[in-house]
Amino acid sequence: MRLNITYENHIPINAFRWTPSRELQPLHYHSSLEIGLCVSGSGIFYFGEKRYRVAVGDIFIVNNRELHIAQSDKSNPSTYIFINFDPRLLLDEEESLLLPFAYSSDHFDNRITSASPLSAPIGALIEKMWRELDAKQDGYLSMAKSALLELCVLLLRHYSTRMSKLEWKRMNDTFRRLRPALAILEDRFREPLELTDIANALLISPSRASHLFQEELGRSFKDYLLQLRINEAKRLLISTNLSAADVCFESGFQSIPSFYRLFKSAVGISPLDYRSKYSVHAIIENPIQ
Missing domain, CATH: 1.10.10.60 (Homeodomain-like)
Known part of the structure; x- marks a missing residue:
């Protein structure tokens, strides 16, 4: 099931608190990227066939392709702070920041446990974004975006040490190939534009260009x-x-x-x-x- 995500701000970042149902709900996916922090309770987080026991301080990384859902324990329901954001936010800054979200589901650990030294600094940044977007004081969007970028740099450094050099190189190469196409889209989206224009820029067939968009960005060219x-x-x-x-x-x-x-x-x-x-x-x- 695909969920449509809308953003409350002109910078596409959302932050919200959520308590999952005690009953298992259908798995879903969405075009936004997502980072969740468990702030109370316990439960299970499902990613396709994978399942993780959840404890306070655990952090979960969700890309825009993977089916997922969280479930609360019946006697101790969990509560999360979730950050949703559009992948273009990272692409506009530095495309390598997207690499931690470009994972192959079967070989990726979506959870950063509370025992990890990374949990505390990332959790603090998630809570900072939540506070800024909730209070909406002057400059709150800049503060939230700054915290998001810092968080994604921490993720990039963390996951780059956990992947093989070959896998990391493949992911980097894919983004370098897509970058010219995305630059064309950003420059010419106000004009009539077809997939063939992108395919020609990449020197590949339209079907291959279509596959790259779906595979790497989790959405079609259109x-x-x-x-x-x-x-x-x-x-x-x-x-x-x-x-x-x-x-x-x-x-x-x-x-x-x-x-x-x-x-x-x-x-x-x-x-x-x-x-x-x-x-x-x-x-x-x-x-x-």
């Missing part, structure tokens, strides 16, 4: 392109006075009806409702009494 356009539409809606029609075409959509339909499907509300809820202009023009 889904990745759509997310770029949705993110740009969000930015324009909350930071400009452009009409919805102008936002539609400025962010790369080819028709107004499809823009409204796809935006609402991805975000959960219409473009105008999104502007009303999150616009800086709306906040300034309608101050809290």
Whole structure:
């Protein structure tokens, strides 16, 4: 089962507390990357056929392809702080930060136990992001993003020492191959763009390009392109006075009806409702009494 993740902020990071059900629920996956910290209780965390006993202080790494679900113990229900974020946040900074999330499920240990020396510093950063995104004081998004980047550097250093040199080289090579394609998408997502344009840039067949997107990013070329356009539409809606029609075409959509339909499907509300809820202009023009 795939879950659609929406972000409350124009920087795509969410933080939330969650207590899993005591009954085992269906496994799911989502396009966001996820890091969870158990802050109380106990339970089990399932990743496909893998299962981990959970204790306070344990940290779990979840990529955008792996089926997973947490379950609470009936007598001692667990509570987590989870961080969800869009992979593009790391790609825009340094693509190697994505490598810890590009794992092969069968050979990857999703858990960093509370006994690990890495648990305390990563747990502190997760709690910092949760506090910043909850309190929403001045500069909170910059603080949350800074903490996320520091956390991902710690993960990169941790997992790079645990993988074979051959596997680490393969993952690095894949990202180096994808980077030109992603740069084209970032530069030209406002224009009509096809998978063949990306395949030509990579000097591979369209079918191979499609496979690379799905395998390495956990989403199709069309889904990745759509997310770029949705993110740009969000930015324009909350930071400009452009009409919805102008936002539609400025962010790369080819028709107004499809823009409204796809935006609402991805975000959960219409473009105008999104502007009303999150616009800086709306906040300034309608101050809290």
